[in-house]
Amino acid sequence: MTKHWPEPTISAPAALSHCGEHHGHHLDFHRDAQHSCPPHCGVARSSAAQHWPHHLAHMVPQQRLEKPTARPNHITSTTGFMDKTAPPGSDYPNQQDANFKQETISQGTWNGDREKSSTSGAKKKNYQRYPKPPYSYLAMISMVIQRSPEKKLTLSEILKEISTLFPFFKGNYKGWRDSVRHNLSSYDCFLKVLKDPGKPQGKGNFWAVELSRVPLELLKRQNTAVSRQDETIFAQDLAPYILQGHKVESEPPAPPPPPVTHLPIVRSRNPSPPQEDLFRPKLDSSFAIDSLLHSLRPPSASDVDVSCWGRGERPRSPRPCYTSTARSASASSASPASTSSSDEDWKGMSGKRVPLDGEAGSDGYEDYRPPLHKSARRDTSAPPWELPTSYAKYAPPNAVAPPSMRFNGGPLMPLHGGLPLYGYGSSPVAPGHFLGHAYWPLLPNGRVSAQTAPLLMDLDNMLQSVPPNKSVFDVLVPTNQNSHYQPPSQYTLQSGPHLNRYPQY
DNA sequence: TTGTGTTTATGGTCAA
DNA sequence: TTGACCATAAACACAA
Numbered sequence: 001m002t003k004h005w006p007e008p009t010i011s012a013p014a015a016l017s018h019c020g021e022h023h024g025h026h027l028d029f030h031r032d033a034q035h036s037c038p039p040h041c042g043v044a045r046s047s048a049a050q051h052w053p054h055h056l057a058h059m060v061p062q063q064r065l066e067k068p069t070a071r072p073n074h075i076t077s078t079t080g081f082m083d084k085t086a087p088p089g090s091d092y093p094n095q096q097d098a099n100f101k102q103e104t105i106s107q108g109t110w111n112g113d114r115e116k117s118s119t120s121g122a123k124k125k126n127y128q129r130y131p132k133p134p135y136s137y138l139a140m141i142s143m144v145i146q147r148s149p150e151k152k153l154t155l156s157e158i159l160k161e162i163s164t165l166f167p168f169f170k171g172n173y174k175g176w177r178d179s180v181r182h183n184l185s186s187y188d189c190f191l192k193v194l195k196d197p198g199k200p201q202g203k204g205n206f207w208a209v210e211l212s213r214v215p216l217e218l219l220k221r222q223n224t225a226v227s228r229q230d231e232t233i234f235a236q237d238l239a240p241y242i243l244q245g246h247k248v249e250s251e252p253p254a255p256p257p258p259p260v261t262h263l264p265i266v267r268s269r270n271p272s273p274p275q276e277d278l279f280r281p282k283l284d285s286s287f288a289i290d291s292l293l294h295s296l297r298p299p300s301a302s303d304v305d306v307s308c309w310g311r312g313e314r315p316r317s318p319r320p321c322y323t324s325t326a327r328s329a330s331a332s333s334a335s336p337a338s339t340s341s342s343d344e345d346w347k348g349m350s351g352k353r354v355p356l357d358g359e360a361g362s363d364g365y366e367d368y369r370p371p372l373h374k375s376a377r378r379d380t381s382a383p384p385w386e387l388p389t390s391y392a393k394y395a396p397p398n399a400v401a402p403p404s405m406r407f408n409g410g411p412l413m414p415l416h417g418g419l420p421l422y423g424y425g426s427s428p429v430a431p432g433h434f435l436g437h438a439y440w441p442l443l444p445n446g447r448v449s450a451q452t453a454p455l456l457m458d459l460d461n462m463l464q465s466v467p468p469n470k471s472v473f474d475v476l477v478p479t480n481q482n483s484h485y486q487p488p489s490q491y492t493l494q495s496g497p498h499l500n501r502y503p504q505y
Numbered sequence: 506t507t508g509t510g511t512t513t514a515t516g517g518t519c520a521a
Numbered sequence: 522t523t524g525a526c527c528a529t530a531a532a533c534a535c536a537a
Contacts, residue, residue: 155509155510156508175531178531182529199536203510203535203537
């Protein structure tokens with residue numbers, strides 16, 4: 001693999017290596033940091049933070065005192081983090097933003113040719129890209145799948161959704177698609193739902209998430225420079241948005257109750273692995289993917305017989321299985337990596353699924369356009385939560401917000417002036433995706449002023465207002481605008497224990 | 506031809 | 522220093 005960035009050569013490389021983002025190929029401020037910061041971590045991070053869009057700087061609300069060095073002391077720069085170079089082929093929400101980007105171009109911040117060409121021997125890249133979001137691919141993929149009305153998406157849809165949510169995946173950088181495919185194939189928490197059971201080798205299948213196999217540790221925000229610049233922007237943990245109240249236990253599963261499916265579950269890779277069975281994800285009625293997905297599906301969604309779903313027949317290689325062995329996992333519930341996969345166990349196993357109307361064809365990515373019926377479903381059955389990313393258009397409506405964040409007394413209704421629809425660039429995320437949300441009309445012109453009052457949008461800060469011993473799901477309140485979606489009561493923790501996804505950071 | 510899915514290889518980061 | 526793990530790149534096969 002080629003090295004994307006040369007080693008720092010100007011100043012304080014050690015300090016930067018300690019405090020800055022190591023993924024040099026992900027981030028573009030290293031050079032700036034090298035130029036401006038003394039060999040001190042905090043300063044280096046401050047320097048890095050200077051590249052946040054100015055509207056983000058205004059929105060830096062409440063610095064967490066427990067991590068003084070992890071956050072900039074103050075952010076004064078108006079230089080956009082992502083605004084310095086307009087990527088060729090990138091799509092900004094509107095021309096105004098594009099103009100702003102042109103104005104703020106000062107030096108290259110993209111990982112592109114120019115940077116690579118400065119390194120002797122470095123392989124030249126013909127792409128530029130934004131800093132990677134501080135979430136693993138698994139988390140992002142899971143999120144877009146779980147927020148889909150039917151909890152399953154084709155690859156092209158996944159790519160589309162991810163690229164919509166995260167500016168990192170815009171522009172001419174295409175390698176992330178490989179990573180998405182790689183993750184889909186590698187993590188066994190992703191289930192391939194065959195479009196045509198008669199064609200197990202067919203393409204364009206759906207991908208779903210088996211929540212019980214999701215390594216929870218990978219849902220946490222990663223410690224990247226992007227996240228360090230303002231820890232309040234990105235949610236600390238995507239688990240609530242992916243699990244959506246599903247309790248994922250780490251202890252060994254209880255003896256499986258009678259199967260809830262009508263057809264054999266074609267998920268077993270190893271028909272007789274006693275040792276593995278100890279860690280095999282639950283297939284009981286509560287946590288089996290069949291049950292989970294079925295229960296999670298909004299009532300308005302087409303009633304797909306998920307009992308006919310089956311795990312893909314792929315024989316996964318032993319090594320890159322990436323299953324659930326998170327490094328510091330303390331509550332990971334997924335099974336350990338499969339140690340022995342028999343190809344024959346999987347070949348010929350075809351999941352079955354009732355094809356939906358209009359889903360027979362394959363979806364191309366570039367010319368992706370959701371089927372009409374799917375768009376309609378999306379408009380009417382979008383999940384009532386919102387993504388806890390900096391790109392979030394609005395807040396999770398069902399979460400409890402502090403009084404300052406409430407709107408007419410409602411939970412997490414947008415503040416006056418709307419919510420900070422900020423992305424990496426200077427431009428708020430234009431309302432163009434997952435429209436139909438009841439909150440959108442409240443947003444002024446679909447935009448949010450850069451002067452919007454500081455606002456905490458991430459779940460972690462919201463949780464600060466949640467009473468002790470109450471998880472966010474304890475206070476899930478169906479709202480009018482989401483009356484079509486009623487989280488299954490068995491998955492809302494009415495009085496149960498904390499979701500152990502909220503450690504005291 | 507393009508998209509999809511799988512697999513392999515390798516670099517970077519982090520914790521032990 | 523080493524191993525585990527994630528990210529990335531790329532090759533390959535095959536279906537659409």
